[in-house]
Every structure is written in structure tokens, then in C-alpha cells.
Amino acid sequence: MAKPTAAKQTYVPPLLDLFRQYGYDGVSLSKISQATGLGKASLYHHFPGGKDDMVTTVLDTLDQWLQATALDALESEGDALARLTRMGDRICEAYSHGQKPCMLASLMLGSAKENFQPQVQGMLQRWMGAIATVLTQAGMAESLAQERSEEALIAIQGALIMARAMDDAAIFERTMQHLPQQLCR
């Protein structure tokens, strides 16, 4: 996970928005050009590898965000319930309360899967690991904690899909609100 340069970082927000909502194959250079305000040639100046290069940069930034924001909440003060709630709040915010898809899930579709599955898998693995750690620290058995952390990611990803498909953000918000107690039950 290489840390992207500052210049590249500038264009990450619009790129993230595009790739998560359209998926790798649905994002064209024209769309990117319009969203960033850069001409195609300028895009290749910053990202010589084209779309792959852009996705890699976005993933690296997401990886840092995951560590510094979502997982950081799991290491904050308070009991397991409080920590998980804090993570939930940050997650909810990051997904615009369920109105925006998960980039990791979007990349598992189409031609992007073969290229980015390992990195996506790694990020999800670390995410689950961090949740499991909180649960074991609260006294839960290791194997059960791992099972529950898997359930957590299933709930997050599933709720994002359903909230979007049903056009109902409340589905995601409800799921995220119930999640901490669900995990600690």
C-alpha cells in the first residue's frame, strides 16, 4: 500500500465517487475528465497507467482512511459497545448514510475483479480483524469473535445494497444502529 503523492490525492474524491457509483467498467475517461475538470492528456500525466492507476491510488487512500478513521475508532476509549458505535457512526458518514455504494464491493464486479480482488480482500480482512479484536478484548471467544466480525461486514455490505435498491436510506441507518448490540450479544 503505497502512499499516493499530494498531487494525486487532489483527484481522489471525484475518482472515488465515480468508481463506487459506476464500477470500473462504467467509468470512462470522458466521465473522469468532466468530474475532475482535467483533460484526458492531463489525466494520463498524473496517472500514466490509466484507470488502473487511478483505482490503485483511490484504494491506497481508502486503505489509509480505513486505518486512520474507521479502525482508529475501535482503539479509542470506552467499552466494546462504545467503540463499535463510534466506528458505526464514521462508517455511516462515509457512505452518506447508505446512499453511496462501497468502492470495495463495486470493484468486485466486471473486469476489475481479477486485478483488485487481492487488495480488496486484504482490506476487508483487516477490517474484520480489528472488529474481532475488540470483541475478544471484551471477553468473547476467539472463534466466535471472528464469526461475528464476518457477520458485521455482511450486514454492512448487504445493507448498502438493499438501501440502494429499495431507495431507502433508513435500511442502512437502522442496520448500523443495531450492529454494535448485535455483535456483542
Added chain:
Amino acid sequence: MAKPTAAKQTYVPPLLDLFRQYGYDGVSLSKISQATGLGKASLYHHFPGGKDDMVTTVLDTLDQWLQATALDALESEGDALARLTRMGDRICEAYSHGQKPCMLASLMLGSAKENFQPQVQGMLQRWMGAIATVLTQAGMAESLAQERSEEALIAIQGALIMARAMDDAAIFERTMQHLPQQLCR
């Protein structure tokens, strides 16, 4: 939901496989031509509306499958647990034990969303309704049954995402196996 003609039905299986795995934007006519063995011109003979026409045909077929196979299991004999288990088995089979994505979820990404979201929403709604009916028939309160049916679809969709991302079919199989008891708890 119009019933597709017999001729069109012939090409539904390869089309379904393509659209669920690549998403709308990731499927090109070349891919379709290769998968079906038909030339591009022949494809337009059967589907004058192009990709949109194909997706509509696949969705109509899926809708019939949902009713005749998945939801039919919910109206079969036995108690709620037995019926839900029967549905779970058929679902598990339909998704190749978690190795293949859900077409409905795949269509919620990219340019397909605006065109097909209503139909997808309707199918998911009927699916949840059928599950909720089984639960209420088993004595559960209406509002709780609806909540649980939502959880069911969240679990299915989330498990499909995670099984694919983690490259671990067991995630989906486990989720489907636990689902009936989870819903009846």
C-alpha cells in the same frame, strides 16, 4: 412483467451469467456474441432494443423463477423453519453456493440503475413480502416479521458480496444455513 417468448428464453442463461458477473456496463456485444454463439446482427434480431432489451428479458425470466422456485418453497408444506430452509437451499443453488453475484445487485451499479431500479425494487419487495408472510403465519407480529424479512435480504446480499470478495464460498453457505433459525428466533 411480460413473459418472454420461447426463442428469447434460449439465450437467457448465458445473458444472466454475463450481466450478473460483469454488470450492465461491463458487458459488451462482443462478449454476448461469444457467449451465445450468435453474431451481433442476430442478437439485434432477437433483441431489437440492444442490451436494455436483453436485461429486461433476463429480469422477466428471473421474476418468474423467483415466484416459481424460491417463493414457491415458502408456500410448501411444513412449518416456517422447514419452508425457509427449502427456500435457502434453492437460493444457494441458484447462486452457485455464493460463487456467482446477484443480478439484482449487479444492476444497481452504473448506468443500469436509473433504468432498472424500479423493477429490481419490486422483485425484492415481493421477496421480502413472501418471507414476512411465512413469519406472520408462524405467529410473529407483522412489524417484526417485516423487519426480519429485511434482515434476510441484507444477509443474502451481504454474504454474496463477502463470499466473492474473500473468495470463500463457505461464507455464503454458512449464512444461508443459519438464516432460517435467525429469522425465527
Added chain:
DNA sequence: GTCTATAAAAAGATAGAC
């Protein structure tokens, strides 16, 4: 119903001026 051929548009990518 299927094909070859072809056209028109869009996408990915690069060269070179400024």
C-alpha cells in the same frame, strides 16, 4: 434466423505545443 460488411460513435491512449 443467421451471416458478412460496414458505418457511426465512443473509449483508451499518445504526441507535441504552450
Added chain:
DNA sequence: GTCTATCTTTTTATAGAC
């Protein structure tokens, strides 16, 4: 670092023969 211009490939779509 950004642009215009250009090129190549791919994609969508159609015409017309068989």
C-alpha cells in the same frame, strides 16, 4: 501541468445477402 489534435481500438448499431 494543461491543452488541442490525433490515432487506434472497441463498441453499438444497421444494411442487405443468403
